[in-house]
Amino acid sequence: xxxxxxxxxxxxxxxxxxxxxxxxxxxxxxxxxxxxxxxxxxxxxxxxxxxxxxxxxxxxxxxxxxxxxxxxxxxxxxxxxxxxxxxxxxxxxxxxxxxxxxxxxxxxxxxxxxxxxxxxxxxxxxxxxxxxxxxxxxxxxxxxxxxxxxxxxxxxxxxxxxxxxxxxxxxxxxxxxxxxxxxxxxxxxxxxxxxxxxxxxxxxxxxxxxxxxxxxxxxxxxxxxxxxxxxxxxxxxxxxxxxxxxxxxxxxxxxxxxxxxxxxxxxxxxxxxxxxxxxxxxxxxxxxxxxxxxxxxxxxxxxxxxxxxxxxxxxxxxxxxxxxxxxxxxxxxxxxxxxxxxxxxxxxxxxxxxxxxxxxxxxxxxxxxxxxxxxxxxxxxxxxxxxxxxxxxxxxxxxxxxxxxxxxxxxxxxxxxxxxxxxxxxxxxxxxxxxxxxxxxxxxxxxxxxxxxxxxxxxxxxxxxxxxxxxxxxxxxxxxxxxxxxxxxxxxxxxxxxxxxxxxxxxxxxx
Amino acid sequence: xxxxxxxxxxxxxxxxxxxxxxxxxxxxxxxxxxxxxxxxxxxxxxxxxxxxxxxxxxxxxxxxxxxxxxxxxxxxxxxxxxxxxxxxxxxxxxxxxxxxxxxxxxxxxxxxxxxxxxxxxxxxxxxxxxxxxxxxxxxxxxxxxxxxxxxxxxxxxxxxxxxxxxxxxxxxxxxxxxxxxxxxxxxxxxxxxxxxxxxxxxxxxxxxxxxxxxxxxxxxxxxxxxxxxxxxxxxxxxxxxxxxxxxxxxxxxxxxxxxxxxxxxxxxxxxxxxxxxxxxxxxxxxxxxxxxxxxxxxxxxxxxxxxxxxxxxxxxxxxxxxxxxxxxxxxx
Numbered sequence: 001x002x003x004x005x006x007x008x009x010x011x012x013x014x015x016x017x018x019x020x021x022x023x024x025x026x027x028x029x030x031x032x033x034x035x036x037x038x039x040x041x042x043x044x045x046x047x048x049x050x051x052x053x054x055x056x057x058x059x060x061x062x063x064x065x066x067x068x069x070x071x072x073x074x075x076x077x078x079x080x081x082x083x084x085x086x087x088x089x090x091x092x093x094x095x096x097x098x099x100x101x102x103x104x105x106x107x108x109x110x111x112x113x114x115x116x117x118x119x120x121x122x123x124x125x126x127x128x129x130x131x132x133x134x135x136x137x138x139x140x141x142x143x144x145x146x147x148x149x150x151x152x153x154x155x156x157x158x159x160x161x162x163x164x165x166x167x168x169x170x171x172x173x174x175x176x177x178x179x180x181x182x183x184x185x186x187x188x189x190x191x192x193x194x195x196x197x198x199x200x201x202x203x204x205x206x207x208x209x210x211x212x213x214x215x216x217x218x219x220x221x222x223x224x225x226x227x228x229x230x231x232x233x234x235x236x237x238x239x240x241x242x243x244x245x246x247x248x249x250x251x252x253x254x255x256x257x258x259x260x261x262x263x264x265x266x267x268x269x270x271x272x273x274x275x276x277x278x279x280x281x282x283x284x285x286x287x288x289x290x291x292x293x294x295x296x297x298x299x300x301x302x303x304x305x306x307x308x309x310x311x312x313x314x315x316x317x318x319x320x321x322x323x324x325x326x327x328x329x330x331x332x333x334x335x336x337x338x339x340x341x342x343x344x345x346x347x348x349x350x351x352x353x354x355x356x357x358x359x360x361x362x363x364x365x366x367x368x369x370x371x372x373x374x375x376x377x378x379x380x381x382x383x384x385x386x387x388x389x390x391x392x393x394x395x396x397x398x399x400x401x402x403x404x405x406x407x408x409x410x411x412x413x414x415x416x417x418x419x420x421x422x423x424x425x426x427x428x429x430x431x432x433x434x435x436x437x438x439x440x441x442x443x444x445x446x447x448x449x450x451x452x453x454x455x456x457x458x459x460x461x462x463x464x465x466x467x468x469x470x471x472x473x474x475x476x477x478x479x480x481x482x483x484x485x486x487x488x489x490x491x492x493x494x495x496x497x498x499x500x501x502x503x504x505x506x507x508x509x510x511x
Numbered sequence: 512x513x514x515x516x517x518x519x520x521x522x523x524x525x526x527x528x529x530x531x532x533x534x535x536x537x538x539x540x541x542x543x544x545x546x547x548x549x550x551x552x553x554x555x556x557x558x559x560x561x562x563x564x565x566x567x568x569x570x571x572x573x574x575x576x577x578x579x580x581x582x583x584x585x586x587x588x589x590x591x592x593x594x595x596x597x598x599x600x601x602x603x604x605x606x607x608x609x610x611x612x613x614x615x616x617x618x619x620x621x622x623x624x625x626x627x628x629x630x631x632x633x634x635x636x637x638x639x640x641x642x643x644x645x646x647x648x649x650x651x652x653x654x655x656x657x658x659x660x661x662x663x664x665x666x667x668x669x670x671x672x673x674x675x676x677x678x679x680x681x682x683x684x685x686x687x688x689x690x691x692x693x694x695x696x697x698x699x700x701x702x703x704x705x706x707x708x709x710x711x712x713x714x715x716x717x718x719x720x721x722x723x724x725x726x727x728x729x730x731x732x733x734x735x736x737x738x739x740x741x742x743x744x745x746x747x748x749x750x751x752x753x754x755x756x757x758x759x760x761x762x763x764x765x766x767x768x769x770x771x772x773x774x775x776x777x778x779x780x781x782x783x784x785x786x787x788x789x790x791x792x793x794x795x796x797x798x799x800x801x802x803x804x805x806x807x808x809x810x811x812x813x814x815x816x817x818x819x820x821x822x823x824x825x826x827x828x829x830x831x832x833x834x835x836x837x838x839x840x841x842x843x
Binding site: 041045048049052138139142143182183185187188190197198200201202271272321325326327328329331333334335337338341342343344346348349350452456459460462 | 556557558566567570579589618667669676697703707710730807808
């Protein structure tokens with residue numbers, strides 16, 4: 001397809017003409033994202049009778065808009081009440097919730113929305129023009145390279161553990177151990193399931209997420225009267241002007257949004273990779289390149305920007321394997337493929353040959369969806385931040401009830417509510433004893449993914465461990481990973497040495 | 512005595528009333544069956560081949576059954592989770608399992624699952640049958656199955672499979688045994704990632720049910736089919752059967768989608784099962800269903816209205832194969 005101005009404007013014009021179905025889809029997506037348990041693919045499955053009844057273009061428009069909006073929405077509970085409803089939002093809690101506790105909920109929400117909208121918009125436009133190139137990413141990144149990519153995310157444990165290395169590593173190892181539960185990837189042999197059938201598919205992610213973060217936080221919350229720390233500036237009522245000011249200020253982080261969203265796009269384009277990996281890797285890389293890495297984890301704006309823009313960069317990336325090759329790269333894309341098949345629409349390269357308007361139109365719809373989300377940002381920033389002034393006496397029980405329902409929704413198992421409570425207790429004990437719950441969580445989320453890629457790579461190589469160093473791209477990634485891990489402490493030592501030298505030189509003449 | 516008679520009379524009347532009360536809804540229930548949506552358990556994830564096929568059939572089936580279907584997905588442990596959860600569901604004909612007989616019977620044979628086909632669960636009606644196929648991505652250097660086998664005699668050739676307990680895996684192991692080729696099976700845990708591994712060149716080739724490479728169109732090249740003859744030559748580039756290409760004498764390896772119920776349903780509600788079978792068979796010959804299958808990119812030649820006897824015979828034959836290759840499939 002040739003990209004002249006008329007073609008591109010035609011695609012966007014057509015996408016805008018479907019505003020009447022995009023706006024309801026965005027509203028449903030925002031709610032689905034904000035309610036723990038209702039991830040995009042769950043909601044799309046629930047609404048399949050509707051989308052199967054629509055014509056294929058409208059159905060795709062509805063699903064894609066809902067999908068994009070849900071990725072924006074999932075940051076809201078992560079920031080306001082420490083509930084990451086999906087794996088992709090888990091990294092947002094690391095700085096988003098501390099910002100809320102510091103009385104900066106308005107700012108955090110503004111950062112989250114701007115990063116999501118701008119990140120999603122940028123990645124959609126990049127995809128529109130670079131789809132052939134992006135579709136090739138999967139041809140070069142295989143299991144070996146995926147192991148190293150995910151190790152970037154796992155390296156976050158080391159950063160988190162920096163303050164207390166032993167406790168951090170114990171927490172990370174505990175998370176990896178929990179992540180190893182379930183049937184193994186090769187022979188489907190159950191491991192550590194204690195005979196519970198509901199654990200055969202591994203530790204259910206959403207109950208674990210909301211238990212570790214939300215329920216444990218609700219218990220901690222009851223020790224205070226308000227969500228916001230005493231002494232912090234808490235704003236119950238925020239004016240439109242203040243909301244707009246924070247939103248416009250968030251655009252000053254445009255460069256970080258650009259590169260983290262493209263990172264998310266590339267990771268999203270990899271088959272099997274998704275928002276969880278992208279957001280943790282983006283967070284870890286932002287920490288590495290930041291001039292103020294020590295502020296991460298304490299309520300740093302960059303710690304909200306990175307996961308949110310990467311999380312939304314993934315949305316378009318996920319569709320790349322489906323559109324370009326015809327194989328869905330993730331669960332949401334798989335459900336979208338069902339709708340395409342149901343309507344007899346070809347997918348993969350045939351889609352671009354037989355119905356190019358539909359193929360490129362999907363990406364244009366994504367971009368337009370993000371543009372249409374802009375007006376939603378202002379009221380959401382203004383009104384949603386008010387949740388922080390609710391007394392914890394009411395908020396904590398509400399969070400527990402809300403999250404227990406969220407734990408039940410994805411699979412419909414009562415057992416999962418028990419899992420959420422168990423993880424809540426684990427999280428509470430971890431908080432009270434100084435073990436970082438985020439380190440546990442990273443292990444739970446990334447552990448099974450790394451294990452799968454590692455086992456595939458090993459099996460392909462005939463169990464030769466040197467396979468991990470057998471590809472050029474993989475080796476480049478290894479070097480980058482080593483630099484990522486080794487440079488910060490070296491730089492820190494150098495800074496400390498320089499400071500000592502400076503203080504000596506200052507002290508010398510005075511003495 | 513009077514009191515006894517009065518009490519006995521009262522008890523008898525009460526018992527009769529209770530029996531009438533209990534029997535009336537039961538009778539009403541049968542005439543009304545199904546009085547709500549049909550729940551369908553799919554022992555794999557959403558968006559896979561089973562989901563695609565289940566939605567295609569239930570769309571048209573609703574016309575005959577006058578009820579819609581609701582889906583529940585239970586992936587995990589090669590289908591074990593779905594089977595075990597299904598066995599716990601209400602056994603009254605309102606809950607059905609949409610199965611993939613080949614891989615799931617092998618799973619039941621090889622894993623420690625407390626379910627016996629025939630005794631606990633019965634496949635009542637097939638909907639489609641397709642052979643297993645060996646195929647490569649469009650960019651692969653392998654043009655023929657013979658080339659792949661020759662290479663596999665020199666070095667282990669990697670083959671992506673959906674899971675080890677699968678007819679396609681058995682086919683590759685049997686082919687290796689018959690030709691002296693070494694195939695290294697890599698289980699990717701689902702049709703989509705399995706196909707992607709072959710297309711992107713992470714593995715040398717893939718073994719999956721034939722519908723998978725056909726739906727991929729020009730991205731896939733079929734090298735051989737585990738069947739006595741190629742049922743869809745025009746959609747597979749006139750690919751040969753494995754036996755033709757490799758000079759072997761392997762059995763046909765197929766897998767069928769089929770609806771299953773708990774065995775107790777057959778005994779307690781035989782008329783309900785008959786209604787289910789009758790309406791499924793009507794659906795399978797409905798032109799709307801044939802069109803839905805074609806629209807999904809699946810060859811209509813795969814539609815197979817095999818009855819309970821045929822489905823159970825396939826399950827028995829598959830179980831026999833699983834027993835034969837147990838050691839290779841379980842790594843024991």
